[in-house]
Amino acid sequence: MAVKKTRSGPADQIKVARLSRSQRGKQIALLRKRQITGAAYEIIAEKGYYNFTMMDIAKRAGVSSGLIHHYFKDKENMLVTLLREMQQSVRAGTEKAIEEVPGPREKLEVFMDRAFDLAEAQREYLYVTYDFLTQIKFNERMKRIMSKLYRGYRETMVEILREGKAQGVFKDVDEHYTASLFISIMLGIELQYVIDSTAFLYREYTDKIKSYIFDLVLKR
Numbered sequence: 001m002a003v004k005k006t007r008s009g010p011a012d013q014i015k016v017a018r019l020s021r022s023q024r025g026k027q028i029a030l031l032r033k034r035q036i037t038g039a040a041y042e043i044i045a046e047k048g049y050y051n052f053t054m055m056d057i058a059k060r061a062g063v064s065s066g067l068i069h070h071y072f073k074d075k076e077n078m079l080v081t082l083l084r085e086m087q088q089s090v091r092a093g094t095e096k097a098i099e100e101v102p103g104p105r106e107k108l109e110v111f112m113d114r115a116f117d118l119a120e121a122q123r124e125y126l127y128v129t130y131d132f133l134t135q136i137k138f139n140e141r142m143k144r145i146m147s148k149l150y151r152g153y154r155e156t157m158v159e160i161l162r163e164g165k166a167q168g169v170f171k172d173v174d175e176h177y178t179a180s181l182f183i184s185i186m187l188g189i190e191l192q193y194v195i196d197s198t199a200f201l202y203r204e205y206t207d208k209i210k211s212y213i214f215d216l217v218l219k220r
Helices: 010-017 021-047 054-061 065-071 075-099 104-121 123-133 140-166 175-195 202-217
Strands: none
Touching: 021 054, 021 065, 021 075, 021 123, 054 065, 075 104, 075 123, 075 140, 104 123, 104 140, 104 175, 104 202, 123 140, 123 175, 140 175, 175 202
């Protein structure tokens, strides 16, 4: 479950140059927005949700603060857009990885591996997500997007479990309960590891969790 840091480059500029005038305008706007939200992602990961300014983001993105306000009406609108992009990136990356393996057992393993990889390979993503979680009591839009993110995790795992049950690979487990259980364990183990990486051997523990889930669902 990786988050792509999007910045426009020469290849993007070539693609834009080949478009019609109206298409070019839309594509430039899309690239600029992603450039800004990509910079926002990096700044929030470094400084935290409460400790950055729009000027920080403008400098990191290499644009003027006026351009940011041109594309985003306010700070909240930009942050909501960033959160939505993060959610979509995680979901798309996970689904693509799952599609590349053949059976439900392999899909379940890929799903769990990508979930656990976040704490090591994408720690900035976790930091930014934790910062956004502090806002869900006060910001309904952010709450809805975070809800959609975790619902997406559950739905993906439920789909894999249903496929495995239909093929006779998995037991007749309650797929909604099992998915919710795994997501709870995943979030808890990642949070503990991010707070104190010396508390336990992360890979050893996540391997044990995977074995536990497979024992729970696999037919022997």
